[in-house]
Amino acid sequence: MSTLPNVTVYDALVVGMGPAGATAAYQLSRAGLSVLGLDKATHPRYKVCGGGLSARIDGILDDDYKSVVEQTIYGIQFSYRGADPFFLDSSSPIAYMVMRDRFDHLLLEKARRAGTEVHEDELVTACRQLPDCIEVTTDRGRYVTKVLIGADGANSVVAQQLFPGRRSRRMAALESEVPIGTAPQYPGTGRALIDIGATPAGYAWIFPKQERLSIGVGDLRGGLASPKKVFDQFVQHEQGLAAWKVPHPTGHPLPVFSEYCEADRESVGLVRGRALLVGDAGHLVDPLFGEGIYYAVRSGQLAAESILNQVKDPRYSLAEYEDAVRREIYEEFLVAARVANVVYSYPRFCHHHLPRYQHIVMLYYDVLRGRETYRTFYAKAKSLIKLSLKDLLLEAVSFR
């Protein structure tokens, strides 16, 4: 930390202390940088989210997060418009379920313990690039930083102010939490439910937690006229929910990665001058199932690595962060978008064929575990499907 006349200059300032911001702040503080983390909320705070963490998170987070895992998931019940259930369970975890208030609080406290100065209940209202630093204004004061990390989620003020012209495609998602106490879990302990027929443009889910069910609907392609209507229909069709009164859902935008944005390099940039975007602020949400927490944590780590590299060697450019995201995340999202195109263009057909292609679903479980990437999954799935291509094409025509 250094000082200009009357003002403290931080090495890094992080706007938003969700998973992306708290992870970046932790890494930077641990390495000895002076870090200020600002969040408009006071943690623990409720966050509209399914709280499903794919098991590959084990590869990038220390084990201490397991203390807030509410349920470990080994299998999925796939349904179509509340009917035709097909279960596929496996012997090792594919996902962990968390409540975001506890998970995010754990990450924030970890950053604080590593040395991050955390200000909660402080809203960032403006950011301005100055010649050698960035000025951040909040409802309580003004700060100056050498590097700014925009981790302020889907409605990012940092993205709006420092990345003008950046395209943003945000989809609608809704979530409700049903308290069930100690009643039996639905669709079963250790099992999540996914229904790709519930909405024409995405899927509906039931994610079981310790004593509640998180129920939601996400639009992954855009253009869903009435997400609330789709949510109500899903709840109505899903017999397993008949015993419960489902509270009104809350909506939140889902900034899903889009191939269209990716093609326009100028407007998709994650680095401008001394500012970087991570997590939802950078639209790092998987286009297949809307997974964002893993990518928030990972992008927070990649951003911190680039900043630390630059501190060690000033010739190192922060743009390296964007290159790392392209290599590690965008390349995967491009393949996930291709899979999403098939699944959401032919949902009934895909659901119908799950029993025949369960080995492909198992392969996808390995993507969730981090044993396969989307790229290796796609290549293997393609050659498996090729073997039965003629039969499939004939059936696809009759299912459309």
Ligand SMILES: Cc1cc2nc3c(=O)[nH]c(=O)nc-3n(C[C@H](O)[C@H](O)[C@H](O)COP(=O)(O)OP(=O)(O)OC[C@H]3O[C@@H](n4cnc5c(N)ncnc54)[C@H](O)[C@@H]3O)c2cc1C
């Ligand atoms: C309905 C729904 C269900 C979802 N389910 C899943 C799921 O099951 N699994 C999954 O992986 N992903 C899921 N996602 C996506 C996931 O929630 C996000 O990708 C994830 O929260 C991104 O983390 P983040 O740290 O980038 O942003 P956030 O978690 O949104 O954190 C941003 C933080 O910034 C703070 N902030 C915002 N603006 C300001 C400001 N101006 N000043 C100061 N602070 C500010 C906020 O208070 C917040 O704490 C879901 C999303 C939705 C909408």
